[in-house]
Amino acid sequence: MSATSDGLVLAVDGGGVKTDLALLDATGALRAHVRGGRSQFHYLGVDGCIGVLEGLLTTALGEAGLDPDARPLAATAQLLLAGIDIPEELSALRAGLERLGWSDHLVVGNDTEALLRAGTDRGWGIAVVCGTGINCLGRASDGAEARFLSFGSISGDWGGGGDIGLAALAAAVRAADGRGPRSALERAVAQHFGLGDPFAVAQAVHLEEIPRARLGELTPLVLALRAQDGVADSIVRRLADEVVAFVRAACGRLGLGDADPDIVLGGRVLRSVSVDVIDAIRTGAVEVAPRASVVVSSSEPIVGAALLGLDAVGAQVDARERARVELDAALAL
Numbered sequence: 419m420s421a422t423s424d425g426l427v428l429a430v431d432g433g434g435v436k437t438d439l440a441l442l443d444a445t446g447a448l449r450a451h452v453r454g455g456r457s458q459f460h461y462l463g464v465d466g467c468i469g470v471l472e473g474l475l476t477t478a479l480g481e482a483g484l485d486p487d488a489r490p491l492a493a494t495a496q497l498l499l500a501g502i503d504i505p506e507e508l509s510a511l512r513a514g515l516e517r518l519g520w521s522d523h524l525v526v527g528n529d530t531e532a533l534l535r536a537g538t539d540r541g542w543g544i545a546v547v548c549g550t551g552i553n554c555l556g557r558a559s560d561g562a563e564a565r566f567l568s569f570g571s572i573s574g575d576w577g578g579g580g581d582i583g584l585a586a587l588a589a590a591v592r593a594a595d596g597r598g599p600r601s602a603l604e605r606a607v608a609q610h611f612g613l614g615d616p617f618a619v620a621q622a623v624h625l626e627e628i629p630r631a632r633l634g635e636l637t638p639l640v641l642a643l644r645a646q647d648g649v650a651d652s653i654v655r656r657l658a659d660e661v662v663a664f665v666r667a668a669c670g671r672l673g674l675g676d677a678d679p680d681i682v683l684g685g686r687v688l689r690s691v692s693v694d695v696i697d698a699i700r701t702g703a704v705e706v707a708p709r710a711s712v713v714v715s716s717s718e719p720i721v722g723a724a725l726l727g728l729d730a731v732g733a734q735v736d737a738r739e740r741a742r743v744e745l746d747a748a749l750a751l
Contacts, residue, residue: 431720537717547688564667
């Protein structure tokens with residue numbers, strides 16, 4: 419089958435660990451879905467990010483039986499990536515992508531936009547994503563937005579998987595050397611990396627024998643231990659407080675205190691926490707906006723990117739419903 423751009427949607431959700439790319443037609447039918455490694459701009463830069471996307475798109479076009487040389491490939495391309503946080507980054511990446519001619523309607527933005535669309539059909543609200551890092555998008559009903567730098571610790575951010583993992587290692591070392599309270603993390607962190615104690619883990623990270631990025635692997639340990647370990651619990655409670663801080667800031671900047679925003683939580687960390695953590699976030703959120711609704715998105719952000727693409731081509735409601743069902747099923751495999 420030859421490629422046609424009529425109604426074809428190219429959707430991407432890229433992050434610090436994985437990247438999802440999907441092709442759908444105007445009926446919401448999923449033509450292809452592929453998953454690859456990280457494409458985050460902060461790690462890879464323009465060329466590296468585009469290289470990842472090009473490889474995934476080539477695979478997807480083959481899976482869909484579409485001509486990779488046709489231009490434009492799609493009626494709309496919605497490329498929503500972690501790490502696109504300031505206009506300079508957006509402009510640099512967009513310029514590189516425009517040269518490829520994938521679509522005459524090219525949207526390049528942040529993955530928080532995909533999460534917001536995945537979690538609510540209203541077009542406005544607050545999205546907090548917590549994966550490798552943490553970020554937030556606030557959007558009022560009039561289109562006004564509140565965005566955050568999301569540069570990590572230099573812009574005051576804490577709460578991504580890397581932050582939680584680093585906190586776990588630090589707590590384990592402090593437990594072992596006597597500066598902090600004893601914690602099950604002391605043994606669990608060392609066991610995870612196959613080393614004898616947390617000192618050895620810290621040394622291996624310092625010497626770059628263990629990449630610092632791997633500390634995010636400790637997040638599931640923290641979540642699993644928190645019910646029985648006060649130190650792990652304090653790390654998770656800090657995460658809940660940081661999410662509420664984003665919500666408070668977005669509501670304040672946009673004047674949403676008297677509104678009824680949907681607050682959409684997503685990313686692999688917030689999708690993994692227990693119900694009581696979500697309840698704590700909800701309690702904090704309604705103190706700021708009493709009529710707010712807090713939801714954990716049932717779909718991953720790639721679904722939101724696809725829905726934004728279908729919105730752009732004027733797809734019917736049943737097409738959007740079909741896209742969500744088919745993508746959710748593909749992601750569950």
